[in-house]
Amino acid sequence: MNQPGLTANSSLEGMDLLEILLHQKHLTEEQADQVRRRMRRAQIPPQQAIIELGFATQEIVYRALSQATGIPFVQLDREEIADAAVQKVSAKVALRYQFVPLQLDRGTLKVAFANPPGIRDRENLRLLLGLRLELVIAAPNQVENTLKRLYGLGAEKVIQIRQDRKSLQVEEIEGTFDDREVENIDQDESSDASIIQLVNEIISEAIRMHATDIHIEPFREQVKVRYRIDGMLREIPTPPGMVELHEAIISRIKIMARLNIAEKRLPHDGRIRLSRGGESTDLRVSIIPTRFGETVCLRILTSSAIFIEMTSLGLSKYQLALLAKLVSMPHGIVLVTGPTGSGKTTTLYAALAHVRNNYPERKIITVENPVEYELTGTSQIQMHAEIGL
Template sequence: MTEETSSASAPRSIRYASDAIMAQLARDLVRESKISQQQLNELNTRQALTGDSIDRLLIRESLLSESDMLETLSRITGIPFMPIARFQITPEIVGKLPARAALRYRAMPLAIEGPALKLATSRVPDQASADSLRMLMGGPVNWVLCTESDVEQSLKHFYGLGAETIDDAIQTKDQQEVSLQETDLALDTADPGVVRFINQLIFEAIKLDATDIHLEPFETRTRLRYRVDGLLQEIPLPRGIERVQKSIASSVKIMAQMNIAERRKPHDGRIKVKAGNEEFDLRVSVLPTRFGETVNMRILSRQSMFIDLEHLGLMDSQQPLIESLAILPHGIVLLT
C-alpha cells in the first residue's frame, strides 16, 4: 500500500488500480444488490473475451450509473469522489500540468495544495501512472475521482480542442523548419498531425450539431467558432496553434482539392466526411486576409439535403407532371 495525501495537511492512504480492486468492486456491488451474480458472471465472461476491466464493462453495458460506480470505487480506494464544479480552476493551476501529460493520462489539474497538485481522473490511476506524474511534477499528486464527462469537458475547455494533436504538429514543424523560402510549399503539404486536428475539429462540430465552422487568424492568435442554433460560439484552442495556422489552411485546401500555391485569391471546394452511419458534405471557402487565410466550412447532412418528391406535399395530379419535367435534358421550373 502506498501513502498519498488527499489534502495538503491531512495524509490519507489510497489504493491504486489493480485486479484486487476490480474484484472487490464486483463483490461489493453484488453484496449491495446493485448487480446480480448472474450479471457478474456474464461480465467476467465478456472480460475474458475483450480484456476490458470490470468498471468499463459496467458502464458500457449500462448495468450501473457512473456516479454509483465511482462512489463505490472511492470507498474502496480512499480516493474522494466529487464534481469538478466544486473547484475554481485558474490558468495558473492548468499551467502546472503540460497539455501532453494531461491528455495522455486524462488527468485534469484542479488545485494546488501546498507542494501537491490535485488531479481529477475518471478512472482509478495505476501505480505506474501515479509514479510517472509524480516524477514529472517533481512533487506529490493528490487524486480526485470525477465523472468522465466532467474530465473530458474540462480538458477540452482549458487545454483547447485537439491540444495533443497541435502539440505534435508544432514539434514536427520545429524539426522541419528551414530558412530557405523554396521549401515553404513542402512544409505546408498535408501533415498527418494537422489532418488529424482538422478531423477532430469537424467531428466535434458535427457532434454539437453545428452548421458552420469558422477558423480565423489574427495577429497574435487564431479563433475557432461554431455556429450552433444560429449563434456563433467560440471554441477554445490549444496554445501555439497560430504557429501551424498556415499548415491548417493548406491541409484544408488539399482536402478540398484547392490550389495550395495560390494564397492571394478566394477558393471554394468541397469535402465529404462520414460520422457514424451518416454522410456529410462540407462546402469549404478559404479567403485571404492580412494575417493569413480564413477557413469557413458549411456542414450539410446528405440525409437532410435530399428529399423525395413524395415528401414535398405535392397533389397527386402534380407529381407526375413534375417527374416528367425532371427527366428533360434542360429547362427550369418556376414556382410563383
C-alpha cells in the first residue's frame, strides 16, 4: 500500500527529486536550500544529502526518486528473489555496482538499485552480464541488507583481500594492525580492504543485531560465523573465500586482545575494549585449537549502565517474592546457575538493584570477573588473578 503523498501522479512528470518532495510537503523551502548547499559542498546527489541531514526517511526519498526517474520502486523485504537470478551475478559484480538481482526471465534480469547507474555504466553492466536489464529502485538500507544476506557478511572485503593477498601477507608479517588500548571500530582509516575492517564488520554487525556472543568456527572447507541472539545460535552467511582468511582473522583478534599470535597449540583467554558510536563495549575472548584451526568465541559485554527491575525478569509472583526475601537477608548465599545467555547476570544485577533501591542504608560491594555492567550506587571490584586480587 502506498503511503500518503507517495502515489504516482502525472502532475509530477518533469520534476526533479527536490521539487517532488517539496510538492508532497516532505521538505520545506528552507530545508531544500540546506540540501542544495550540502550537495554543492560535499559533491553528493540530493537523495544522499536529504538522508544525511535527516529531513526524510529512506523510503520517502527513494519513492520520490522513483517518481523523478520513472523507474519503479520496490520493497526488497517483500520481493521474491529467484536463485537463477542470483546465480547469474557474482558477488564481485553485485557489490561493485551495488545492486540486487531479483528475477531472470528469458534473457532479461530484473535488478534493484538504490542509485540507478547512468547510461554508460548501465551499458557496461549489460555487456558484462550478457543480459538485458530491467531496473527498479529500492532503499539503500534494504539493498545493503539483502546483498549481505545473499552474498555473505563481509563479502566485499573478502573479495578485495583475496585479490591482493600479497599486501595482506605483509600486513600480517609486519604486524601493522592498529594496536591501541581502546579499539575504535567506527573509524575506517583506509579505503583499502583489510583484515582490520573485516573483523570490525563482524563485530559491528553482531552488536547491531544485539548478539551476546560471536563464534568463528573453522571446518575443512568453510568458516562458520554464528551469533547468539536471544539465547539461540544463528549462522550468519559468509562468502566462500572466508576460509582462506581464517588464520588472519584469528591473528587480528589475538592482537586486539594482546595475546600471543604465534601460539596456536594452547587455548587463550583475553579481553578487548572497543569504542563504537561513543559507547564502550568489552569483548571476552576465548580461543581454542581444533582440528581445522583455532575457534574463537567473543562474549559481548556492553559497559553502559544496566536498568532492570526484578519485576521484569519474567518470574511468577511466588518466585519474585521468594527472590526478594532471599536477597534482603543479612547473610547467606544466593547461587544462580544456567547455560550461556539464560539470564544469570541479568538476574543478579536486578537483585542487587532491588537491594540498593529498598535498603539505601546498606553498602553494596561486588567482586566480579569481569564487571559486565555498571550498576549505579554499587562499589564494583574487578578481579585480577595475576596480582592476587
